[in-house]
Amino acid sequence: MAIAMxxxxxxxxxxxxxxxxxxxxxxxxxxxxxxxxLPILVLAFYSFNDSRYSTGWKGFTWKWYIAFxxxxxxxxxxxxxxxxxxxxxxIAAVIGTLMAVGLAKYHFPxxxxxxxxxxxxxIIPDISIAVAxxxxxxxxxxxxxxxxxxxxxxTVIAAHVVFCLSYVAIVVSxxxxxxxxxxxxAALDLGATPDQALMQVLLPELMPAIVSGCLLAFVLSLDDxxxxxxxxxxxxxxxxxxxFSRIRTGVKPDINALSVVxxxxxxxxxxxxxxxxxxxxxxxxx
Numbered sequence: 299m300a301i302a303m304x305x306x307x308x309x310x311x312x313x314x315x316x317x318x319x320x321x322x323x324x325x326x327x328x329x330x331x332x333x334x335x336l337p338i339l340v341l342a343f344y345s346f347n348d349s350r351y352s353t354g355w356k357g358f359t360w361k362w363y364i365a366f367x368x369x370x371x372x373x374x375x376x377x378x379x380x381x382x383x384x385x386x387x388x389i390a391a392v393i394g395t396l397m398a399v400g401l402a403k404y405h406f407p408x409x410x411x412x413x414x415x416x417x418x419x420x421i422i423p424d425i426s427i428a429v430a431x432x433x434x435x436x437x438x439x440x441x442x443x444x445x446x447x448x449x450x451x452x453t454v455i456a457a458h459v460v461f462c463l464s465y466v467a468i469v470v471s472x473x474x475x476x477x478x479x480x481x482x483x484a485a486l487d488l489g490a491t492p493d494q495a496l497m498q499v500l501l502p503e504l505m506p507a508i509v510s511g512c513l514l515a516f517v518l519s520l521d522d523x524x525x526x527x528x529x530x531x532x533x534x535x536x537x538x539x540x541x542f543s544r545i546r547t548g549v550k551p552d553i554n555a556l557s558v559v560x561x562x563x564x565x566x567x568x569x570x571x572x573x574x575x576x577x578x579x580x581x582x583x584x
Contacts, residue, residue, distance in 0.1 A: 394466030
């Protein structure tokens with residue numbers, strides 16, 4: 299005959315387990331956050347160090363921030379990275395949004411296969427995409443030097459569109475699954491054409507997701523090193539390539555300052571994306 303344990307004993311045991319587990323979970327969480335963000339704090343601390351080396355504190359200064367702002371090579375590399383990111387994200391936003399809408403609304407033979415291959419760049423290593431792009435350019439007779447089309451920022455943009463496209467499409471498709479499908483049907487019943495329903499009903503609802511996907515793709519494109527190093531031509535380099543070429547001989551304070559600015563800018567873009575998502579969720583629940 300089974301003996302039932304009193305409920306009071308079960309509650310006391312459960313309470314003791316929770317009181318034992320929560321401090322350990324808190325310590326583990328603090329340790330993980332410290333492991334992630336302590337290097338960033340150290341980087342920010344030494345970016346204000348007056349010494350050219352990170353061996354000791356020599357005093358507070360802003361000169362390293364002024365130094366990289368007056369460095370023409372860094373500014374040119376930053377301009378190249380911004381050009382690549384803006385063009386790649388702009389193209390990916392249009393194609394990725396149309397791809398997500400088409401996959402959500404229409405049914406056609408091979409849809410699942412196409413859907414799987416469309417999101418494949420999300421899991422393919424960057425080195426594979428870089429090598430594949432380089433081989434493709436060689437296969438269609440685009441020489442690596444000379445000729446009508448050379449490796450340049452244009453080829454970097456084409457390569458970045460490949461992986462930016464998937465990030466925009468997956469964010470927009472996630473938003474599409476939460477939309478009320480009757481909104482577009484109501485617009486059509488009221489006399490709107492399919493194009494009007496798309497532009498005036500569907501796209502405004504998708505705009506927060508499009509912006510969030512574009513911000514994510516923009517940061518990833520700005521941060522890319524492998525694909526850009528394989529597909530860019532001589533005489534033009536992106537910001538990650540310029541940083542890598544300088545830290546091979548040691549980390550310089552101006553690179554520390556530049557890294558802090560990049561981290562701050564990325565955090566700002568993330569905050570903007572989260573605000574847009576929060577406002578969209580609040581408007582939808584109202």
